[in-house]
Structure formats: C-alpha cells, structure tokens
Amino acid sequence: MPGPYPDEFRQRALRMLSEAHPDHKTDHAAIKHVAANLGINPETLRLWKKRLDVDEGHQPGTSSEAQAKIKRLRM
Structure with missing residues (x-):
C-alpha cells in the first residue's frame, strides 16, 4: 500500500x-x-511493525500479498 514514505x-x-x-x-x-x-x-x-509481523507470520492477519491478490480479484 503506497504512502508518502518510500519503501527504503x-x-x-x-x-x-x-x-x-x-x-x-x-x-x-x-x-x-x-x-x-x-x-x-x-x-x-x-x-508498519504490525504489517511486518503479519507478513512474516508472527501475528495473525491477512498478509500484504493476500490483500493485493484480493484487491486484484475484486476489479
């Protein structure tokens, strides 16, 4: 999810x-x-930390990759 801060x-x-x-x-x-x-x-x-924890499987939730896939499928 893009925002005002670069990924780096x-x-x-x-x-x-x-x-x-x-x-x-x-x-x-x-x-x-x-x-x-x-x-x-x-x-x-x-x-950002919460999203990282979900993406790495340390915390339950929908990963960024899964969210992007869901968004593509809805279009």
Whole structure:
C-alpha cells in the first residue's frame, strides 16, 4: 500500500526499531524513540511493525500479498 514514505525509508525505520528494541523496556518506548529520531508519527511506525509481523507470520492477519491478490480479484 503506497504512502508518502518510500519503501527504503520504511525498511530502514523497521531495522532501526529492531536494533533499538533491546535498549527499551517496552515496544511502545522503542517505537516512540525511533519515530522521534526519524521525525515520523509513532503510530505510523507501529502500523508498519504490525504489517511486518503479519507478513512474516508472527501475528495473525491477512498478509500484504493476500490483500493485493484480493484487491486484484475484486476489479
């Protein structure tokens, strides 16, 4: 799902979040820290992380690939 941020930026943000996580007590704290460093809304980063978890099978939900396929079939 395209947005105002390039895919490379999203990937970098998620890498930074992964690296910052051990230094923070909670996911929320890590997300706030990384989002502040990048100048983005923490909710944006949280949603990117949630989408990544679903796509990698760590969390239940419809993957990005499945969502794209459903969208194509509806057209």
